[in-house]
Amino acid sequence: MSKLKTKDPHIRELAALVSGPYSILYEREDLLAYDCDGFTIHKHLPKAVVFPNTTEEVAAIVRYCARHRLPFLARGAGTGLSGGAIPVNGEVIISLVKMKRLLEVDLENRRAVVEPGYINLKLTNSISDKGYYYAPDPSSQSCCTIGGNVAENAGGAHCLKYGVTTNHILGLEIVLPNGDIIEIGAGGIPDAPGYDLLGLFTGSEGTLGIVTKITVRILKNPEAKQTVLAYFDKVEAGSQAVSDIISAGIVPAALEMMDKTAIEGVESAAFPVGHPLDIEALLLIEVDGISAGIEEQIDHILTVCQRHHVREVKVAQDEGERARWWANRKTGFGAMGAISADYLVQDGVIPRSKLPEVLTCINQISKESGLRIANIFHAGDGNLHPLILFDARIPGQAEKALEVGSACLKVCADVGGSITGEHGVGIEKMNEMRYIFSEEEISAQTDIREVFNPDRLLNDGKLFPSPGRCVEVKLAKQAEKV
Numbered sequence: 481m482s483k484l485k486t487k488d489p490h491i492r493e494l495a496a497l498v499s500g501p502y503s504i505l506y507e508r509e510d511l512l513a514y515d516c517d518g519f520t521i522h523k524h525l526p527k528a529v530v531f532p533n534t535t536e537e538v539a540a541i542v543r544y545c546a547r548h549r550l551p552f553l554a555r556g557a558g559t560g561l562s563g564g565a566i567p568v569n570g571e572v573i574i575s576l577v578k579m580k581r582l583l584e585v586d587l588e589n590r591r592a593v594v595e596p597g598y599i600n601l602k603l604t605n606s607i608s609d610k611g612y613y614y615a616p617d618p619s620s621q622s623c624c625t626i627g628g629n630v631a632e633n634a635g636g637a638h639c640l641k642y643g644v645t646t647n648h649i650l651g652l653e654i655v656l657p658n659g660d661i662i663e664i665g666a667g668g669i670p671d672a673p674g675y676d677l678l679g680l681f682t683g684s685e686g687t688l689g690i691v692t693k694i695t696v697r698i699l700k701n702p703e704a705k706q707t708v709l710a711y712f713d714k715v716e717a718g719s720q721a722v723s724d725i726i727s728a729g730i731v732p733a734a735l736e737m738m739d740k741t742a743i744e745g746v747e748s749a750a751f752p753v754g755h756p757l758d759i760e761a762l763l764l765i766e767v768d769g770i771s772a773g774i775e776e777q778i779d780h781i782l783t784v785c786q787r788h789h790v791r792e793v794k795v796a797q798d799e800g801e802r803a804r805w806w807a808n809r810k811t812g813f814g815a816m817g818a819i820s821a822d823y824l825v826q827d828g829v830i831p832r833s834k835l836p837e838v839l840t841c842i843n844q845i846s847k848e849s850g851l852r853i854a855n856i857f858h859a860g861d862g863n864l865h866p867l868i869l870f871d872a873r874i875p876g877q878a879e880k881a882l883e884v885g886s887a888c889l890k891v892c893a894d895v896g897g898s899i900t901g902e903h904g905v906g907i908e909k910m911n912e913m914r915y916i917f918s919e920e921e922i923s924a925q926t927d928i929r930e931v932f933n934p935d936r937l938l939n940d941g942k943l944f945p946s947p948g949r950c951v952e953v954k955l956a957k958q959a960e961k962v
């Protein structure tokens with residue numbers, strides 16, 4: 481450990497709990513990099529950032545914080561989009577980035593064991609030569625950690641067919657807020673007795689414990705896959721094609737949509753592929769499985785697209801073309817930086833059949849507010865991502881963007897959907913939890929948090945609204961029209 485330049489006893493004690501170099505950051509200029517995650521509208525400095533190497537070190541840090549009543553939270557790569565890793569109470573951040581080993585690959589039983597700081601995409605890259613992959617593929621997969629994915633129950637483009645993170649987690653090792661270490665999930669033994677703690681911890685947004693080891697399911701690569709790109713003059717036609725593809729009984733591996741503003745963004749950024757700029761919507765559709773059925777599914781998809789007056793539809797000619805289309809889609813959020821100073825990503829879910837009317841409402845909210853909204857989303861499972869474009873340098877625009885985001889979520893809730901599909905609630909959508917849960921339903925959940933986190937030292941002020949705090953949405957007029 482390098483020599484510490486502080487007399488703060490907590491910093492000195494915490495540093496002593498961690499072995500090796502780079503064990504702790506505590507100086508203001510270092511802490512600035514940890515004052516927010518991908519939700520950049522709110523910023524708070526942590527007390528310190530500690531970098532444990534092992535589960536035992538995590539437990540020792542947690543016990544120290546509990547004993548001295550220091551608030552603390554876990555952090556992976558900090559790509560979260562709802563503010564879950566923001567230290568709103570000046571927390572000690574426990575960064576898991578040094579715990580990044582692939583511990584075991586068990587092809588026979590189709591599982592792998594990783595540390596929480598292991599990067600999502602590295603898992604697929606490590607096993608692809610053996611014909612296997614890890615299915616959950618958030619667009620941030622080249623940098624987000626599997627620990628963060630578990631906390632947020634992350635989704636991704638290919639989760640339409642294969643399910644989100646919770647469907648791929650077989651076991652977890654967890655450090656509880658009192659420093660106890662537990663293992664849950666029985667490593668994937670079906671129908672294990674007792675409560676389904678795996679289901680509870682996956683998606684609990686780092687409020688119940690710190691994940692220190694993860695057993696995941698790995699899948700055999702599909703025998704064949706084909707990818708289709710379809711351009712539509714009208715957004716309604718594209719939306720209707722989405723519904724018709726699914727109701728025809730086809731379950732694509734992925735079914736993604738981008739609207740006109742989103743296309744302008746991706747074509748102005750690092751991975752343009754020549755999409756026309758005057759269309760209103762494009763669909764990126766992938767089917768996979770055994771070779772025998774693929775052509776038939778593609779024919780069916782092409783027919784549905786033709787029925788909805790597609791302007792142009794094409795099938796990827798080779799792996800290179802497919803990869804370019806996906807790079808263009810997966811870098812879509814960041815591409816908004818090419819057309820706007822700032823953007824806020826929203827994450828509502830709706831029944832697929834409501835897609836055309838909800839997109840119309842979002843368009844109306846955009847006109848009312850004067851802020852442009854781009855839509856890039858997982859259309860197949862109704863998981864919308866309105867990207868609200870604003871300029872934080874203009875006074876009032878950041879607040880307006882938040883208000884617009886809330887209004888979009890109200891529209892989703894009012895058509896029977898939800899306020900988050902994969903990015904979590906964090907601090908961003910705590911109030912909006914009231915769009916979908918009653919006070920009693922929220923209490924039932926906070927009671928569970930009390931069991932594991934009674935002193936609320938771990939990641940407090942996230943996920944649930946404070947009792948009695950009322951929701952104010954000024955731009956929710958559109959919701960009434962749905």
Ligand SMILES: Cc1cc2nc3c(=O)[nH]c(=O)nc-3n(C[C@H](O)[C@H](O)[C@H](O)COP(=O)(O)OP(=O)(O)OC[C@H]3O[C@@H](n4cnc5c(N)ncnc54)[C@H](O)[C@@H]3O)c2cc1C
Nearest residue numbers: 556557558559560564619625627628631634635686691902
């Ligand atoms: C460009 C971009 C694209 C994205 N695309 C997608 C997408 O397609 N699908 C999707 O689901 N998300 C997406 N995200 C959001 C984000 O990448 C995911 O939420 C991801 O799971 C966060 O992982 P992380 O390692 O960055 O976690 P962090 O941001 O560091 O933390 C997120 C939350 O998890 C908690 N946490 C982290 N590690 C642990 C741990 N070991 N134990 C307990 N709690 C922990 C933190 O306290 C925090 O509450 C995207 C983000 C960006 C920036």
